[in-house]
Amino acid sequence: MIRIAQISCGPEYSGVQGELEKAAEMVGAELIFPEVSLEDVRNVEERFGIKVASGDLNLAMARATRIVENPDLADAVFVATCFRCAEGAIVRSEIRKYIHENSRIPVLSYSFTERTTAETLLTRMEALVTTAKFKGLLARERQTGLTAGIDSGSTTTKSVVMRENEIIGTGWVPTTEVIKSAEAAYNAALESAGVKKEEIEGLGTTGYGRHLVGKHFGAKLIQEEITVNSKGAVFLADAQKGTATVIDIGGMDNKAISVQDGIPGTFTMGGICAGASGRFLELTARRLGVDITELGKLAMKGDYRKVPMNSYCIVFGTQSLVNSLSAGSRPEDVAMAACHSVAEQVFEQQLQEVEVKEPVIMVGGTALIEGLPRAMEQLLALKVMVPKYAQYIGCVGASLLVSGLVED
């Protein structure tokens, strides 16, 4: 049983403690609460460096110091505070940094509301448990044999076939019916690789439809996106050793993952609104009358500063889009403003929650919209790497990891 130390303020009073426990149970973990004395709480400033007005946050910091001083107490840490609490957000972020810098224990940081459900937390908890449980498998750097991966995403379904550390076939289709789309993408990958389904030694699935697709194809590995995307990203970017930051702006949500030696350390998953996701770029392309594959090239010719755009909310973002076009803005400036706005939301909402360390690797289909990595580079003031096959990152990671299970 994986022990996840819960370091939090407010979930009991938000009525969601039961949901946290349910999510942990669903992924075969148990939540534990590191014991501390009242003196530890009173003297938290001496050991942690800060004391705040809320007693429960001081208790949370005392628990964090206990974990760092006794790392055997827990396999992973879940840090959570109420959404919209400034004091909580500061402490949550400092606890995450403190544990990340002073131990090798994976940390998940989350802000909840009374609407948080076990289902919302499931992928995050699953990733946390995988990171803690399968360190050996995650340390795998080479793909061996003939394996395949299917990434059943919210917008597109992707598949790859790999042989002895090389991608030999790919398939990519829009997601409609989950199984049919997976079959189409998988068949396309098999066809381009020139191999038969029966020859595949192991299949790994990931993405929103991973369970359904995995069950349908009898997959050996069914894995959430955070783990496989980290693995796929460092594999494709040839950054398996040392630090890396993986940014995946998806069709429905975004992931920011701080990676150490190919293993996720801290990560966030979410996004306030579709205005901070690939959906908004899809909408922008449609409104500009260009194909989504052309949006990036168009954006590269534009200047985001000429168009005020804030896609914090997709409705307001669309409003900015329509207003700017009506006011006579150039389509290329609008395209770049849309890319910049999406990158800005991810920068403000998610990249503050992880340690951004080079190389910064952008993955997923949106990474191919050239304006988006460019906007991210401008915001981070760092070079952003988009590896070849960036859109297949999930299936590459799944294919790589499943080869470890085949060998075993």
Added chain:
Amino acid sequence: MVKVMVYPPTSMILADLVERTGHEALVVSKEVRKKVNTPGLDSPPLNMTPEDPKKGLKYAAVDVPSGVRGRMSLFGPMIEEADAAIVIRNDDCTLGCTGCARTNELTRFLLKTKRIPLLELDYPEDEFQAKQFVHKIHEFLEGLN
């Protein structure tokens, strides 16, 4: 007999002082007891559910964190019921029900603005102050009769 809310609302010492003078103490343990004894609720350890922060909307807006609103669903009805209040200012190291500083500020504010008899005191630091502390509380409670 009047209903006296004590702050911190978790203080058993204050509750005892109130009840010794024949008044009713409004303390959070009674509110929590209602939740624990009411069948059908299922969010351990306090049996609070996501409905509670919604009840707290009566006291704090929707953009106030859910933990504050959840706690206010416990404290709010007590504040409404209170005929008098005793508030300790420098309460040290409060946890759990009183572990959120924002909730504590709101609770103290609502008690102060309710315009009911209110006694504000500092927490005693030595025996002499403790005796004075008890004496002032006793005097205040006697005065409520």
